[in-house]
Amino acid sequence: MAPEERRLREEVRAFLAENAPSPPDLPRSLDARIEALRGWQASCYRAGYVGRAWPREFGGGGRAPVEQIVVDQELAAAGAPEFVNVVGLDVLGPSLLRFGTEQQRQRHIPPILDAREIWCQGFSEPEAGSDLASLRTRAVERDGRFVLTGQKTWVSWGQFARWCGVLARTEDPGHGQPRHRGISMLIVDMNSPGVDVRPMTQITGHAEFCELFFDDVLVPEQNLLSNRGDGWKIAMYTLGHERGTAALPRQVKLRTWLDRLAFTLGDRALDGRALLDDPGAQVSLAQAMIGIEVLRYHAQRTVGEFLAGGAVGPDSSSVKLLMAEAEQRLAATAVELLGPAMEQADPAKQDEDAFWEETYLYSRAASVYGGTRQIQRNIIADRVLTLPQE
Amino acid sequence: MELELTEEQSWISESIDTLLSREWVTPQDVADASPERRRQTWTALVEFGSFGIKKDGEDGLGAVELCLIARSLGSHLASVPFLGSAAVRLALAPQARSLPAEIAALLSSHDPIGIALLEAGSGWTVERAGTRLVRGRDGLEIRGEKVAIEQLQAAGQLVVVATLDGAPALAMTPAGAAGLTRQRQRCFDETVPMETARFDAVPVPSAGVLGGPEARTVLRRLMTAGSLLAAAEAVGAAGHILDLACRYAGERRQFGRTIGSFQALRHILADAYVRQQSGWSAVRYAAAALDDGDPEAAQAASIAKAYVSRGAREVAHSAMQVFGGIAFTAEHPAHRFLRRIGVRAQQFGDAAHHERRLGRELAERVSQARAALSSPVLAEAFPA
Numbered sequence: 001m002a003p004e005e006r007r008l009r010e011e012v013r014a015f016l017a018e019n020a021p022s023p024p025d026l027p028r029s030l031d032a033r034i035e036a037l038r039g040w041q042a043s044c045y046r047a048g049y050v051g052r053a054w055p056r057e058f059g060g061g062g063r064a065p066v067e068q069i070v071v072d073q074e075l076a077a078a079g080a081p082e083f084v085n086v087v088g089l090d091v092l093g094p095s096l097l098r099f100g101t102e103q104q105r106q107r108h109i110p111p112i113l114d115a116r117e118i119w120c121q122g123f124s125e126p127e128a129g130s131d132l133a134s135l136r137t138r139a140v141e142r143d144g145r146f147v148l149t150g151q152k153t154w155v156s157w158g159q160f161a162r163w164c165g166v167l168a169r170t171e172d173p174g175h176g177q178p179r180h181r182g183i184s185m186l187i188v189d190m191n192s193p194g195v196d197v198r199p200m201t202q203i204t205g206h207a208e209f210c211e212l213f214f215d216d217v218l219v220p221e222q223n224l225l226s227n228r229g230d231g232w233k234i235a236m237y238t239l240g241h242e243r244g245t246a247a248l249p250r251q252v253k254l255r256t257w258l259d260r261l262a263f264t265l266g267d268r269a270l271d272g273r274a275l276l277d278d279p280g281a282q283v284s285l286a287q288a289m290i291g292i293e294v295l296r297y298h299a300q301r302t303v304g305e306f307l308a309g310g311a312v313g314p315d316s317s318s319v320k321l322l323m324a325e326a327e328q329r330l331a332a333t334a335v336e337l338l339g340p341a342m343e344q345a346d347p348a349k350q351d352e353d354a355f356w357e358e359t360y361l362y363s364r365a366a367s368v369y370g371g372t373r374q375i376q377r378n379i380i381a382d383r384v385l386t387l388p389q390e
Numbered sequence: 391m392e393l394e395l396t397e398e399q400s401w402i403s404e405s406i407d408t409l410l411s412r413e414w415v416t417p418q419d420v421a422d423a424s425p426e427r428r429r430q431t432w433t434a435l436v437e438f439g440s441f442g443i444k445k446d447g448e449d450g451l452g453a454v455e456l457c458l459i460a461r462s463l464g465s466h467l468a469s470v471p472f473l474g475s476a477a478v479r480l481a482l483a484p485q486a487r488s489l490p491a492e493i494a495a496l497l498s499s500h501d502p503i504g505i506a507l508l509e510a511g512s513g514w515t516v517e518r519a520g521t522r523l524v525r526g527r528d529g530l531e532i533r534g535e536k537v538a539i540e541q542l543q544a545a546g547q548l549v550v551v552a553t554l555d556g557a558p559a560l561a562m563t564p565a566g567a568a569g570l571t572r573q574r575q576r577c578f579d580e581t582v583p584m585e586t587a588r589f590d591a592v593p594v595p596s597a598g599v600l601g602g603p604e605a606r607t608v609l610r611r612l613m614t615a616g617s618l619l620a621a622a623e624a625v626g627a628a629g630h631i632l633d634l635a636c637r638y639a640g641e642r643r644q645f646g647r648t649i650g651s652f653q654a655l656r657h658i659l660a661d662a663y664v665r666q667q668s669g670w671s672a673v674r675y676a677a678a679a680l681d682d683g684d685p686e687a688a689q690a691a692s693i694a695k696a697y698v699s700r701g702a703r704e705v706a707h708s709a710m711q712v713f714g715g716i717a718f719t720a721e722h723p724a725h726r727f728l729r730r731i732g733v734r735a736q737q738f739g740d741a742a743h744h745e746r747r748l749g750r751e752l753a754e755r756v757s758q759a760r761a762a763l764s765s766p767v768l769a770e771a772f773p774a
Contacts, residue, residue: 262756276756282749283742286696289752290745293693297675298668318664380663381656385636388651 005070012074015047020080024350030207034118034160037084041115049075050083051113054097058109065307072249077256087156088112088119090246092165095185095238099226104187108163120161122152122188122212123235130375132167133179133232137214139168139186146170146186146224148194148217154369158210159199164188165238166214167231183231187223188214204361205347242370243316245306247299247323254292254330257359258285261334264352268338281337288333291326298322314383317376324366324373331356331363395458402451403458409434410466417630417723420467420581432470432544435459436500440472443479444681445486445497453480453615453677457622461670464626464734467726469581471502471541473619473737478503478549480619481612484683485604492598493562496547504545504565505616506536506587514739516551516558517609521589523554523561523599530554530599531569532561532589540737542572542585550589551609558609559601561594568592579729614680614688616738617695622673624702624734628666631727635659635709655712662708665701672697689748696744699735706731 001009021040027033044050052068054060061067075082083089093112096105111117128135137150148168158164164187171182190197196213226234262285265276275281299322302315334356335342342360345353367373381387395403413431415423440459444450456476463472479497482489486497496503509520521534532550542548542565550561563570569592577584600608636659639650649655676690684690706728710717717724735741 259756262752263760266756266760276753279746279749282753283745284749285752286745286747286749289748290693290697293690294668294672294697298671301671301674315667318667321661321664322668374657377657377660378653380660381650385656385659385663386640387636387656387659388640388648390651390653390656 008070012071016078038115040081041083045114058105059113069248073252076249076252085115085118087121090242091121091238092119094241095234117162118160120155120158120164122164122166124154130372137168139170144221146219148214148219150214152212155210155212158197161190170228180232184228185225185231185234186219192217204358240316243320247319251296284333288330291329295322295326314379317379320376327366328363331360335360402455406459406462414466414468417467417726428469441500443483445483452681457673457677460619460622461626464623465630471544474505475503477616477619480615481608490597493600501546502544504539504542504548506539506550508538510537514743519552521552523552523559530594531591535588537586538584554601559605562598579733582733614691617691618677620734620737621695621698624698624731625669627727627730628702628705631709632662632705635712639712658708662705666705669698669701692744692748696741699741702731
């Protein structure tokens with residue numbers, strides 16, 4: 001780590017020690033919680049810790065990308081709450097910066113950074129999950145506007161979002177053409193008439209994501225991102241970006257969770273001694289640790305290429321696979337070691353058992369969201385190993 | 391930490407590959423390579439400068455460069471006394487100035503070095519060797535028996551891990567010393583020749599003995615360096631068999647299709663690719679940590695060795711599954727890779743050994759942190 005990165009790390013640590021709310025102290029009701037999280041992101045933005053590498057002209061910090069990674073790792077290590085506008089910061093913000101017009105960037109980037117406006121992404125549909133190119137949401141151009149009709153699902157924070165990046169079909173691909181032709185990306189105002197948002201309860205008991213219904217929603221022409229038909233290209237860019245850069249802070253978080261699990265095992269007994277002193281438990285912890293550390297080594301290597309100016313390539317799929325594997329292994333290890341206590345946890349108590357129950361349940365999504373494990377393998381088989389197409 | 395290869399490192403990697411393509415045989419022929427061919431390959435490696443190892447404050451090769459060389463050797467299944475020669479020098483280099491004369495001399499020589507480490511029936515916990523250094527009439531003598539000494543027939547010098555007055559010590563002896571009885575031993579990979587050695591009061595001059603706290607430091611570093619070099623070689627071998635399997639999957643036809651178009655095989659190969667690539671990331675990270683004098687280098691090496699020991703084997707198994715029956719014939723090179731990976735997976739500690747160690751250390755760290763939190767001073771600072 002370079003001296004200036006070390007200095008930044010110290011600075012962030014001091015800021016967090018002074019300012020970071022502890023997650024259990026956040027309000028319990030979802031609305032109040034989101035407000036508190038907006039405030040948290042805004043104060044981090046004022047301190048220079050959000051969009052640190054984004055261009056200065058749009059409110060970013062104009063610093064080297066590695067600095068944001070240093071900041072994100074410290075936030076994760078301190079157990080600070082995650083930024084509520086994660087979709088804007090990790091997914092659609094980078095796409096706006098890369099593909100947006102001057103006017104779109106001026107309008108949208110600053111409120112993404114300070115969480116004044118939360119973003120969501122409308123990609124998946126009930127009939128278009130892994131097979132994203134089969135999406136049916138349509139946008140028909142009429143009188144200088146797009147008329148949007150369709151249904152989206154798995155829309156994280158849709159109920160709090162002001163804007164949604166929607167993939168919609170604007171053209172038929174044409175006979176015999178690949179189906180990802182004719183898909184466009186629209187910036188949709190969630191306050192528009194005809195937008196209906198229905199939160200869905202997840203297996204963790206939270207309602208982080210929603211279904212979206214568009215019923216003849218009018219979208220101004222200038223809200224098209226890049227050109228008609230560029231939607232697929234933009235979606236692949238955003239997903240790759242998310243896979244490529246999110247792994248390092250996630251890895252740090254997994255490492256803190258591993259220590260947390262080990263710490264808890266010091267309190268649990270097995271055959272008259274602490275479970276932490278049991279050789280079998282120690283090996284399980286070591287195996288979880290190996291997965292987490294190798295994720296770091298591999299992500300650093302691939303992110304290194306990205307930071308050196310290269311694109312986030314298909315190797316981000318390797319990182320995604322390792323990330324899901326590490327997270328799921330850690331959670332499964334906790335389940336095995338904590339035993340029945342975890343299954344009898346009372347979520348209201350917010351104790352260690354409840355934490356691991358939620359973490360275990362959530363970990364099952366790690367090999368599904370952002371492109372399933374099987375899709376990542378397909379990407380590697382096609383683009384890295386150049387095996388024959390199916 | 392810088393994980394990208396420098397231009398010089400990329401050049402080393404490519405040059406070694408070119409050198410081995412020129413000097414060494416194809417994977418099909420490794421078991422039949424003549425002794426002359428082996429010597430010639432070794433000489434070419436030495437002449438290339440493979441042992442210009444960095445000492446205190448000097449320029450030269452470090453762990454990253456030596457792991458790159460080991461990776462190429464694994465990829466080509468070369469049969470040369472590299473692992474011991476490189477591991478011993480990497481272990482000694484930081485102490486170059488304070489070593490006994492004969493041991494220090496290893497650093498300026500290019501002699502192949504063998505390591506006498508394992509003993510029959512003992513595991514990889516090597517700090518309590520049964521082989522002892524005892525005081526004879528004319529000074530110290532080595533007494534004991536060692537097994538699985540790689541490339542002893544090629545080695546000029548032998549570094550023996552022993553105990554002296556109950557503490558770990560290292561002794562150096564010529565491979566042909568009087569009182570040393572050697573016997574060829576079976577090895578899972580016949581291109582990694584192994585021997586046993588019995589030491590019947592083999593005399594060693596005091597300039598050839600390293601004892602005291604320094605011996606423990608060097609021995610630990612030897613295990614770290616050896617783990618990494620063995621892992622690097624396994625990663626190289628795994629990379630090559632995976633390439634062959636991908637090529638085969640792109641050519642072989644069944645059911646009227648190229649078999650690489652079947653998702654069942656595409657996914658096996660994609661997973662193997664991730665395992666092989668991330669294995670190299672782990673080795674490279676740990677090697678850079680060792681070069682930087684990072685206090686966590688030994689832990690990183692254990693992680694890399696545990697991960698690669700399982701992962702490289704997994705890659706070989708996957709590749710063989712893709713080849714199908716043909717990989718079960720002795721003529722096909724698949725088993726050569728499998729065997730090499732199997733041997734490197736064991737050396738300097740298999741996955742289970744390193745996992746036990748990592749788990750124990752993690753538990754100790756956490757127990758100390760817990761104890762610190764329950765100390766009266768801290769309890770006052772952080773009341774419950």
